[in-house]
Structure formats: structure tokens, C-alpha cells
Amino acid sequence: MSTIAFASGQSAAPRRTMPARVTAAFWDTADVAGRNLRTLLRTPQALVFATIQPVIFVLLFRYAFGGAIHVPGVDYVDYLMPGIFAQTVCFGAIGTAVGLSADLRSGILIRFRTLPMARIAVLGGRTLADLARNLLVVTVMIGVGFAAGFRSPDGAAGVLAALGLTLAFAYAISWGFAALGLRVSDPEAAQAAGVPVMFLLVFTSSAFVPLASMPGWLQAISAHQPVNALVSAERALILGGPALHDALVSLAWTAGILLAFGALAARSYARMNR
């Protein structure tokens, strides 16, 4: 048996102190996020397509279906827009899976894994950049909604609070899609796996129609799913009325999803070396 003498770490790097490591991790995350945003801005067609779908939904539901949907006591366009915001970020979050699996396939992720950078920066930078992308698209949707007649009865403060909740939720589910992106073989698979899940969650929520119009068994499920919680909270904030309870429920979902999927994504990343 050939035995090789392993000299112990003669040139081991000096151990960094905790604050220095946190600072370095922050900058690594910012660098990766910056790279992802730059890539996004240089492929504007991706951004355009991310915007077209929700625009079509606004037009469809405002003008094609909206006439058939009656929600007592509120203009349908005002009822619709909180749903559109939720739908926009839910589908937008799938981009996290698509982007990560593209980086995995191109080999960039493997390169990152051989660099002396902070481990967290790859996923942190990706989800942060996707949050910024979601912010951009949602801002466009406010404009589209306004053009279609959306007027928040409760003023700008309500809309801003609702958008804060929406983006926080989007950030949390981004981590779920990060875990997905690391586990599927290619970007198309990531897209294909993400869309049905989001479709189901968005369309069984009260995003477009009141829960009361659904059969009882479905209402029971829908009333207790995270997208519905988000839409209810947004709507309460935008349309006015008691919003605290709904907002807290939505925030609880967001925190739970972030913890669970954040841990899952971090674990998936750590296990990529197996």
C-alpha cells in the first residue's frame, strides 16, 4: 500500500475574526447581486416577458372577465390589483430557480464553489437581485393598474405597506425556488416545475375572485394557504379597514417560509459537493 505523508497545514490562511467574516460575506453578496442585476439589465427581453404576462392579466381581468365578476361594495379593478401584485411576484420568484439552474449548468456555480468567497453569497446575491427585479416589475404594474382605473381608496400609504408585504413574501418564496434551482438539471425544468405550483396557489386564492364564489371544500383549503393570506392582507391595506390581523398572518407565513426554505436551500447548496 502506498502511503502518502500529509504535511499539516503549513500555509493555512489566518483565521478571520467574526465581524470581518460578516463584512466580507456582505460584500460578496453585494458583488454577486450586482452581477445578477447587471445580467438582468443586459437581457431586457427577459424583463419585458416578465412584465407582459401580468399586464395581460390586468387587461384580461379588468376588461374581459371583470364584467362577470361581482364583488360587493368595491370597484373590481381595485379588488383585482392586490391579486395582480401577488401573482406578479409569485411568478417572478420562479426566476430564482431558473437563474440558479442556468448558473449551475454554465459552470459558474462550480467556479464560485472553488473561490475563497462566503458560501452564503451565491444564494444571498441571487435572491437579493431577484427581489430588486420583483420590485421593478411590481412598480410597472402599479402604473398599468393606474392606467386601467385603479385608485387606492386608502391612499399611497396603504399601497406602499401592501407592496412591502408582497415583496417580503416574494423574497421568502425565492428561497424555495433557490432550493428547486439547485436540484433540477436545467432552467427549463426549473420553470416547468415552478409554474404549476404557483398557478395553483394563485388561482385558488382570492387574487381574482372572492372565496365565497368557490365551493365549500375549496374555500376551506384556500382560506388557509399563504398566497391567499398575502392577498387578504394587501387588500385590507389598500382598500382600507382593519388590516392588522391579516398583515400579521401574512408576515407569519413569510417568516415561516423564509426559515424553512432558507434552511432547505442552504442545505441543498452545502450538499452539492456529494
Place this chain on the structure above:
Amino acid sequence: MNSPAIEADGLKKTFGKVTALDGLSFQAPAGSVLGLLGPNGSGKTTTVSILSTSLRPDAGRAAVRGLDVVAEAPAVREVIGFAGQFAAVDPNLTGRENLTLIGRLSRVGRKQARTRADELLDAFGLGAAAGRLVRTYSGGMRRRLDVAAALLHNPPVLFLDEPTTGLDPESRFGLWDSVRALARAGTTVLLTTQYLEEADALADQVVIIDSGRVADVGTPAQLKARVGTVVFSLGFGSAVAAEAAVKVLAEAGYQPDRAGAGIQVRSDSGSGALPRVLRALDGLVPDPVSVAVREPTLDDVFLTLTSSAAGPMSRGGKAA
């Protein structure tokens, strides 16, 4: 203390039912160029992935400059550069942006990252294209950028996984020059390749791997001495005639191999041996319809390794 820069000891790795590495061991002295030569699926990429800390071995150990690649992975990453099999650069960033990003993530400092990026772009002949998006680069340019990206923090140990696969000859020779320059500057380089010619041109020591095990180890000169310096390919009209030629040549002391209606004969005394081969066949078998003289390839190396029972290369892994 003069420990090797790269050492692998009994590395094993399986993916599902596929055994990628089956007890691979080798060493590379500091400052040397080690060529890891083997066909597709022989375990080259798996080996480089383990040594560059992106993959964990199932068993065995590996170290870079004495640092264990599993237990001391963060420290290993500070002393290695890695360029994988596919140009892992971002097509939507410019060449300079790519290198600056990798430089920062390699922790060389923001300002130093920019300086180093420009130095490397010039060194790899990409200075003029530095501000262009990489998606407009040719394959050869991408590959050079990819290798440059492994060098931002001046790593003393460099891993290159099939750095010239898919490149045109000019780009390939350019990359060879870069590798030679790095080696002259004292960098330890481990490069994988499928081309005997490439290992011959660059490596001080060649490790031939097959099915995740070491099949042979030696300097390029030693390997070529075993394989022969040239190969004669003789084409016959039929497999029957080719088989007859194989018999005749074997009786005359050659070691011919037949594939269909063609045979291969190795020679270690250059192309001058061709007349003797033809004379040995003359009158005993139909005349060959084609005769070609070529350099030995990796296939020939493996044919030699598997066909000769004797010699230091038998029973993989225990080579000198």
C-alpha cells in the same frame, strides 16, 4: 520539507451505481506540470473537482500544499485556481467585469481586482476586447478568459480541466504558451486532457487514468517509448486479408492490431521502419490499398497498456 504540491491518496467516488474513481493515487511536486490523461468518463473531471474542493470524495484523501481538501477546504480555496471544462464566464458581462468580479470574490481587494484584471486581459491577448460583452467573444477568447479568471489571486496551484477541448489549433497553441509561462513562474499546474500530444507538449509527468484508476505513470518520453513513436495504418480490401496480414506481422515480431479491414502497426524507430513492414508482407498477403503514417494517440496508448501483459504499466495503480 519538500512535500508535493498536490497529492491524492486512494480517492474513491461513486455517483449512484457509476464508479467514477476507484482508488486513485498520485502526486505532483511543487512547480511541476502534471498531465492527467484519459478518455471521456475515466474520472478526470471528478478528480479535479475533488482537488478543487467542489466535490467530496467517498473515501481516500487529497491535499493541496499540505492542506486537506475536505477538512481545510476554505484554506485550499485561497491557494488554488480552477478553470473547468466549460468556459464558466458570464456572457452578459464584459471581459473586464468578469475578471473584476472573480477578483473581488477571490478576496484580492477591489482596487487590486481591477489592476489584476487588466494585467491578465493583456497577458491573454484580450486587452482590445476587455470592454466587450463576453457573448460576442469567440470560443477561444472565452476559454482564455476562463483561464485568466483562475489566476486573479496569483494561485500557486492551478487546475485546468481539458483547457483546450474544442479549440482551434491557434487558440490551443496560445493556451499552451500560457501554461508554459505559468509553469516557468513556479505555478504547479494539474491539467487534464484527452490528447497525448497535449500531455507531451506540456507535462513534466503524465498520469494515465482509466476507469478511475491509475493505468500508468511516467514522463512523456517514457510513455512514448512504450507506445512507439509512430503508427502505420495499413488498409486492406477485406477483413480476411487484414487478418492474414496480422498473422504474418506477428510472426515477424511486430504487435499489430486489426480493426475491420485495417491494421495498425506501432514502430519505435520512426517512419523508416515502414519498408521493412511492407517487405514482411510482400507476396504473402494482398498488397495494402492504403498506407498512412501517423503519430500515436491516446487510443494507441490504451491499446498498448491493455495488450502487453508485462511491463511497469500492468495492474493499474502501482506504477513507478
